[in-house]
Amino acid sequence: MMRQFLAPVALLLFTASCNSSYDKKYVPKENHERQTIRFMELGYGIGTPNSDHSEFTIKEPVDTIPLELGKEFGVRYSLESNFDEEVTIQTVWTFPDSMINAEEGGEKHIYLPRNKTVQPNESRFTAYILEEKTELIPGKWFLSIYYEGKLLYRKVFFLKNK
Secondary structure: OHHHHHHHHHHHHHHHHHHHHHHOOOOOOOOOOOOOEEEEEEEEEEEEEOOOOOOEEEEEOOOEEEOOOOOEEEEEEEEEEOOOOOEEEEEEEEEEEEEEEHHHOOEEEEEEEEEEEEOOOOEEEEEEEOOOHHHOOOEEEEEEEEEOOEEEEEEEEEEEOO
């Protein structure tokens, strides 16, 4: 007797729960706009920083860089976004051969990753300065910029002996 009573009740509850999911429409709690990031190259080449290294002026818009100490080269860019909140990007310089990094106790590496927090919708730069003889490696040097693991930009510089 109890079994005959429970079966229709269970069926009724199951049907009500199934129907209720179809009756309700999905309504988000808040209207969140998705953040978009777009990389805009503003220039690249050999340049010079100002005295406090907060700016980088492109002197020669080239991608072939002579291998000499003190030479600085890089990219000026802007991250265009629909939000004005700071974002963290990763810049990665990849070298044609491993080099010894004096800053890291003489450790050899083939790439140099750096995380940077940047303000979108403003002019920025990423540059490399050849400061040590161990950095004078001819070949293709790649600058890659990532946001949330996604490649936004890649630039190849060709470093050559004079």
